[in-house]
Amino acid sequence: MTRVVVVGGGIGGLAAAARLAHSGYHVTLLEQREHLGGRTGQLQREGFRFDTGPTLLMMLEPLEKLYRDLNQRMEDYLQPVLLSPSYRVFYADGTRFDSSPCIAHMVREIAQKISPAEVPGYLRLMADLSGMLHDVVPAFVRRNYRSPLDLLGAKQISLLVKHRLLANLFRRIRRYVQSPRLQMLFTFQTMYLGLSPLEAPWVYAILTYMESGEGVWFPRGGVYQLVHALERLAHEEGVQIRTGERVQQVLVEAGRATGVRLASGEVLQADVVVLNTDVPTAYASLLPQNRQSHRRWRNSCSALVFCIGYEGKLPQLLHHNVHFSADFERNLQEIFVEKIVPEDPSFYTCLSVRTEPSDAPDGCENLYVLVPVPNRSGQDASALKQQVLERVLGRLEREVGFCRQRIRFVQSLSPADWEAMGLWQGAAFGLSHHFWQSTCFRPSNRAPFGGVYFVGASTVPGNGIPMVLISAELVQQRIEQEVGLRVTK
Ligand SMILES: Cc1cc2nc3c(=O)[nH]c(=O)nc-3n(C[C@H](O)[C@H](O)[C@H](O)COP(=O)(O)OP(=O)(O)OC[C@H]3O[C@@H](n4cnc5c(N)ncnc54)[C@H](O)[C@@H]3O)c2cc1C
Numbered sequence: 001m002t003r004v005v006v007v008g009g010g011i012g013g014l015a016a017a018a019r020l021a022h023s024g025y026h027v028t029l030l031e032q033r034e035h036l037g038g039r040t041g042q043l044q045r046e047g048f049r050f051d052t053g054p055t056l057l058m059m060l061e062p063l064e065k066l067y068r069d070l071n072q073r074m075e076d077y078l079q080p081v082l083l084s085p086s087y088r089v090f091y092a093d094g095t096r097f098d099s100s101p102c103i104a105h106m107v108r109e110i111a112q113k114i115s116p117a118e119v120p121g122y123l124r125l126m127a128d129l130s131g132m133l134h135d136v137v138p139a140f141v142r143r144n145y146r147s148p149l150d151l152l153g154a155k156q157i158s159l160l161v162k163h164r165l166l167a168n169l170f171r172r173i174r175r176y177v178q179s180p181r182l183q184m185l186f187t188f189q190t191m192y193l194g195l196s197p198l199e200a201p202w203v204y205a206i207l208t209y210m211e212s213g214e215g216v217w218f219p220r221g222g223v224y225q226l227v228h229a230l231e232r233l234a235h236e237e238g239v240q241i242r243t244g245e246r247v248q249q250v251l252v253e254a255g256r257a258t259g260v261r262l263a264s265g266e267v268l269q270a271d272v273v274v275l276n277t278d279v280p281t282a283y284a285s286l287l288p289q290n291r292q293s294h295r296r297w298r299n300s301c302s303a304l305v306f307c308i309g310y311e312g313k314l315p316q317l318l319h320h321n322v323h324f325s326a327d328f329e330r331n332l333q334e335i336f337v338e339k340i341v342p343e344d345p346s347f348y349t350c351l352s353v354r355t356e357p358s359d360a361p362d363g364c365e366n367l368y369v370l371v372p373v374p375n376r377s378g379q380d381a382s383a384l385k386q387q388v389l390e391r392v393l394g395r396l397e398r399e400v401g402f403c404r405q406r407i408r409f410v411q412s413l414s415p416a417d418w419e420a421m422g423l424w425q426g427a428a429f430g431l432s433h434h435f436w437q438s439t440c441f442r443p444s445n446r447a448p449f450g451g452v453y454f455v456g457a458s459t460v461p462g463n464g465i466p467m468v469l470i471s472a473e474l475v476q477q478r479i480e481q482e483v484g485l486r487v488t489k
Helices: 011-021 060-069 103-114 116-143 146-152 154-163 171-177 180-185 188-193 204-210 225-236 280-286 327-336 383-398 415-420 464-481
Strands: 003-007 026-029 042-045 046-053 080-083 087-090 096-099 216-219 240-243 245-251 256-262 268-269 270-274 302-311 320-323 349-350 364-373 407-413 453-454
Touching: 003 011, 003 080, 003 245, 011 060, 011 180, 011 225, 011 270, 011 320, 011 464, 026 154, 042 407, 046 302, 046 364, 060 225, 060 464, 087 188, 087 453, 096 103, 096 180, 103 116, 103 180, 116 154, 116 204, 146 154, 171 180, 171 204, 188 204, 225 240, 256 270, 270 464, 302 415, 364 383, 383 407, 453 464
Parallel strands: 003 026, 003 270, 026 240, 087 320, 270 453
Antiparallel strands: 042 046, 080 216, 087 096, 245 256, 256 268, 302 364, 302 407, 320 349, 349 364
């Protein structure tokens, strides 16, 4: 039987393991930590529960497809709830705007809070982005590239021209909306990938549509339920899962994988090794030296995360909230160009207790704060986290009546913690998505050794839960085509 070892139990590793086991491979998954999920983590403390990485789900289709492909129904494993409004935006001038996938709601909100003159542009934007999403996903995203020439197919070129996919996102949004507040609202979503909207190509506006057109979902019980749902699926398909097992080396003989060596010294033989680890880290420390080991990668930004147990209520905050800096462009410049910790940061807050009352004790809030900061190639945000927290709390005091005396505890995650998890330069969102690290230029899911593959955020198609689930589809297809199956179950 063809033996597969999956290294890493993040969303990508779990989904790939379940898919490959379903196809008939004998799959063992090794996770270095005691619990599964990787960046999709959770914290439970003193009756509070927080998701510590992803806090929202967008684009449910790849998740539904995973369960469908394995002859199951997603609803039997996970119950996602559509949030409406999706989130509240706090602008520095005091305006509050509730963003929603409901067109009627958005039309009212834009007319009342911004200007009725902006409504037609919003409607045009949603129509154009809907068309773009449905063209782009099959042509560019759900795709195993063989070479850069794949970008030059007649279909790809016609779509590049039709949708102006490579135009600049921040400039092109002005063709639809004139208000700087709406321009921020419809472009900041690239920050989910750790990419500045100032330098993102227009194709990333599909994220705006995933959010504003298809909506934001929250699984009952928290985003961490997704990890349990995938673990259960993998178990049912017969995957052997071992936690607390760090892989130290991928064993390669005559250019082919023969297995892995664990930190404990144990050797596991395998015909195929699927790495769910960060790609630069894998090339630097797990695989034999090759030309990819010397490639100069560019990383996304990082994040400071604060989980605050709060005794009291903050009724002006919704489940999800975005707090824009007074000078958004300056804020982006600081993070991505000067690589310094922002003076007046934009940040995101989440209170999952709004949808899941058991996430905090009665009368309390589970306040999660995420502040985008430079990765560790720039100023070290880990050392400045207290200063950043002070700035955030100051703004929350003014904006929503936050009271410091009501803090029961603060627990944080900084770039140093993301680095300890195996992410190069502590870049929480992994490899950057600039043009030369997207589509066919992103690290391939096939390493230059027979039988070694990648799955997850730093290979194709990219970062974020939906993309990572698609990467599991792509690696399954590639392994089936290239390795085949020696004995089926
Ligand atoms: C703060 C934050 C907020 C985010 N918010 C969202 C969001 O709201 N929505 C969304 O869709 N996405 C979000 N993302 C992105 C999302 O978390 C990632 O795209 C996704 O979780 C990546 O999954 P993965 O499987 O690629 O890798 P990871 O989650 O990084 O998993 C890799 C696993 O490999 C293990 N590993 C590494 N090296 C070894 C080794 N040598 N041996 C054994 N095991 C090893 C690690 O311990 C880890 O468990 C967020 C990310 C962060 C950091």
